[in-house]
Amino acid sequence: MNVTKTSCLVLLLLLSACAGQTEIHETANLTAFIVHQYRIGIDSFIASQNTLNQKDESDIQAWQSYQRDHENETQNILTRWQLDKNTSALNAYNILTSSTSDAILANDIALKTFQSPVAQKLTRPDTTNYDATVKALTAIGSDASAIDRAKFTIGYGNDVANLYKAGMDNAKNSADAAKATPPKSQ
Numbered sequence: 556m557n558v559t560k561t562s563c564l565v566l567l568l569l570l571s572a573c574a575g576q577t578e579i580h581e582t583a584n585l586t587a588f589i590v591h592q593y594r595i596g597i598d599s600f601i602a603s604q605n606t607l608n609q610k611d612e613s614d615i616q617a618w619q620s621y622q623r624d625h626e627n628e629t630q631n632i633l634t635r636w637q638l639d640k641n642t643s644a645l646n647a648y649n650i651l652t653s654s655t656s657d658a659i660l661a662n663d664i665a666l667k668t669f670q671s672p673v674a675q676k677l678t679r680p681d682t683t684n685y686d687a688t689v690k691a692l693t694a695i696g697s698d699a700s701a702i703d704r705a706k707f708t709i710g711y712g713n714d715v716a717n718l719y720k721a722g723m724d725n726a727k728n729s730a731d732a733a734k735a736t737p738p739k740s741q
Contacts, residue, residue: 580696587692594685605677 636644 583696
């Protein structure tokens with residue numbers, strides 16, 4: 556039985572040294588590259604989104620500033636009309652401003668788009684899984700040391716030899732059982 560086990564180990568050592576190793580390394584390296592590029596793409600997309608969100612917030616702040624300027628200008632005009640005792644202008648203003656902004660917004664969909672959205676937080680992607688995957692694939696893609704190959708080959712060879720021995724034992728037991736059972740007469 557030692558000869559069979561040794562033969563299997565030698566055969567496995569020869570096969571594992573050349574059978575598909577280059578393809579495995581190339582595939583692992585290519586996959587690591589693709590996963591890394593995907594991660595870079597996600598980072599780029601999120602950075603773009605963050606930039607857009609910051610620009611939107613800046614635009615909103617500018618519009619709010621314009622609104623405050625407009626309100627100040629309106630207050631100055633009202634004060635002037637009051638000092639000038641321009642009742643017709645004041646009455647017209649009061650009639651035109653009798654509706655609240657909430658009532659106007661409730662009926663005007665276009666104006667709702669100018670309302671300030673909730674401020675967005677900057678998004679930070681969690682790249683831990685991508686980095687771990689790239690690291691693992693890079694390790695697979697790199698050449699294994701002779702010791703690593705020998706450990707793998709010996710372990711794999713032992714598994715194959717044990718399975719071979721179990722299969723042979725099972726076949727022997729089945730053959731012995733078949734011999735012990737007399738044939739059925741017809």
